[in-house]
Amino acid sequence: DAKTTQPPSMDCAEGRAANLPCNHSTISGNEYVYWYRQIHSQGPQYIIHGLKNNETNEMASLIITEDRKSSTLILPHATLRDTAVYYCIVRVAYNTDKLIFGTGTRLQVFP
Amino acid sequence: DAGVTQSPTHLIKTRGQQVTLRCSPKSGHDTVSWYQQALGQGPQFIFQYYEEEERQRGNFPDRFSGHQFPNYSSELNVNALLLGDSALYLCASSFERGRGETQYFGPGTRLLVL
Numbered sequence: 085d086a087k088t089t090q091p092p093s094m095d096c097a098e099g100r101a102a103n104l105p106c107n108h109s110t111i112s113g114n115e116y117v118y119w120y121r122q123i124h125s126q127g128p129q130y131i132i133h134g135l136k137n138n139e140t141n142e143m144a145s146l147i148i149t150e151d152r153k154s155s156t157l158i159l160p161h162a163t164l165r166d167t168a169v170y171y172c173i174v175r176v177a178y179n180t181d182k183l184i185f186g187t188g189t190r191l192q193v194f195p
Numbered sequence: 196d197a198g199v200t201q202s203p204t205h206l207i208k209t210r211g212q213q214v215t216l217r218c219s220p221k222s223g224h225d226t227v228s229w230y231q232q233a234l235g236q237g238p239q240f241i242f243q244y245y246e247e248e249e250r251q252r253g254n255f256p257d258r259f260s261g262h263q264f265p266n267y268s269s270e271l272n273v274n275a276l277l278l279g280d281s282a283l284y285l286c287a288s289s290f291e292r293g294r295g296e297t298q299y300f301g302p303g304t305r306l307l308v309l
Binding site: 118120125126127128129130133171181182183184185186187188 | 199228230236237238239240243251253283285287297298299300301302303305
């Protein structure tokens with residue numbers, strides 16, 4: 085079973101920041117938080133991952149709470165092309181173990 | 196840099212038939228994982244191949260089998276197809292022997308069983 089809980093859907097206006105929450109209250113000390121997204125009928129796309137520090141790359145920022153029980157993926161300026169299902173996954177990093185997907189959050193960006 | 200590629204993109208089969216799906220990993224990757232994604236669901240792990248051996252397996256019957264070749268490419272075989280095998284089949288590759296353990300996905304093969 086997935087170890088994360090996400091809202092089933094969210095809306096965001098184009099150009100605004102999209103903040104996608106994820107709860108992972110049972111995360112272990114050696115587990116990282118990974119985010120993927122899946123645009124309709126395509127393969128999942130890796131976005132970002134982190135352990136406990138905030139992370140940023142060209143796609144998004146990841147904010148992890150100090151107790152590591154929840155995190156937020158931030159798309160700073162959402163575009164229509166960011167409409168997708170976003171999956172939050174916890175797993176041991178530096179390890180090629182399987183990914184366990186939940187049902188994700190369906191983000192709809194509107195004009 | 197070529198990403199993960201899969202073939203064919205779409206496939207239609209009838210119940211009882213057999214199917215083979217193919218995957219070429221991202222350049223430099225040596226580990227291939229296969230996932231099944233039913234409509235409206237998240238991907239479900241089928242199995243993973245490393246050094247031409249099946250290393251991990253999810254909760255899928257023996258009708259699902261695979262193979263990895265010396266060039267790290269992989270095949271997924273499904274025998275005695277059922278209607279419920281209709282799904283998007285995803286291949287993901289990663290690099291076992293380095294820090295690049297992130298799995299990168301291909302575009303998938305959409306299988307329809309009639």
